[in-house]
Amino acid sequence: MRISAVFGALAAMFCLVTAAASATPVGIPTDQALGFQQAASPVMERITGFHNMMLWIITAISLVVLALLVYVVFRFREKANPNPSKNSHNTLLEVVWTAIPVLILVIIAVPSFRLLYFQDVLPETDFTIKTTGWQWNWEYEYVDHGGFSFFSNMTLDADIDNEPYTEYRNLSTDLPIVVPVGATVRVEVTAADVIHNWAMPSFGIKMDAIPGRLNETWFQTDIEGIYYGQCSELCGVRHAFMPIELHVVPQDVFDAWVEASNEDPYSGPDVLAAYYESTRESRVAAAQ
Ligand SMILES: [Cu+2]
Known part of the structure; x- marks a missing residue:
């Protein structure tokens, strides 16, 4: 019991010392990682921020589309809706489903272009x-x-x-x-x-x-x-x-x-x- 505790403490100390003794890698891939590496420059901080914002937007869009699909599948199935509508046009709907995606793209484009120029236009360099x-x-x-x-x-x-x-x-x-x-x-x-x-x-x-x-x-x-x-x-x-x-x-x-x-x-x-x-x-x- 005591011996294993001593071994454990020694092993822990050894790990700590070897880990600390090596200079820290900051930008390195890590096992099982899903996201980006740690941001270490202003550009990467903004890329990470933009990515996180996009994640919210695409998640919301996916959920809305999924909800619409589920609604259509249930509401208009044969049993619930035996006589299907013969409508081929609906101007209001068509305007809405064109305008909303365009609006979303414009909203995304603003920070996207800002980031692109931030990367692309060099500041005063040393x-x-x-x-x-x-x-x-x-x-x-x-x-x-x-x-x-x-x-x-x-x-x-x-x-x-x-x-x-x-x-x-x-x-x-x-x-x-x-x-x-x-x-x-x-x-x-x-x-x-x-x-x-x-x-x-x-x-x-x-x-x-x-x-x-x-x-x-x-x-x-x-x-x-x-x-x-x-x-x-x-x-x-x-x-x-x-x-x-x-x-x-x-x-x-x-x-x-x-x-x-x-x-x-x-x-x-x-x-x-x-x-x-x-x-x-x-x-x-x-x-x-
Ligand atoms: Cu190569």
Whole structure:
């Protein structure tokens, strides 16, 4: 009895420590999820709000249509209504069932267009990351930070290493991209061979990467952590294996990462590792 209690406590402590010691993934898919990932940008907050509003509207419409159907089935069944009406027109009814749906669509269109423009029209941004889709990895160029660039490849199963932060199969990369917390970032998206799509669900981004064309989008987040996205346009046999890993870190860590990456992009992850190592204790304490 006592031994099992001790084991239980030890196991619980171990779980707590390992969970807390790994840097928090914020934008990551979770098992059994029905809704969106946690919104971490103004765009995604609005997408989530719009989605929730739409859910009310379509639920109400479905219920009204269902109620009408049930009423017709019972009220006009053969037994209750042996002599069916021969009417072929009813002007009032036709106007009503045209006007009401049009009105509903107009009501939906207003917030929908507002959101579309909010996504599409870039605000004042702090810097630009240019990303190029390749078969099958992402190339990133920090054009405003010395112009260093690197290819981000998926971490192979055999290389998954959970120190100093947890890595995830088919989501983690060897060279993640890094941005400072709070910055407004412009993302230029293009491709080198076929059409890809740079998607980051927590930021509400899904932007086509088209050869010969430069698309642009933006994000801003105040939530530190690690975010994951995936290529979202079928681009060939390894389409499922070109994920996006993005770290949101304090400004000084970002500056150190930029400096290291300008020397050698492969030393960038060491800066991240040192940061997560140095904050391990405070994260463990915060989790307790
Ligand atoms: Cu793809």
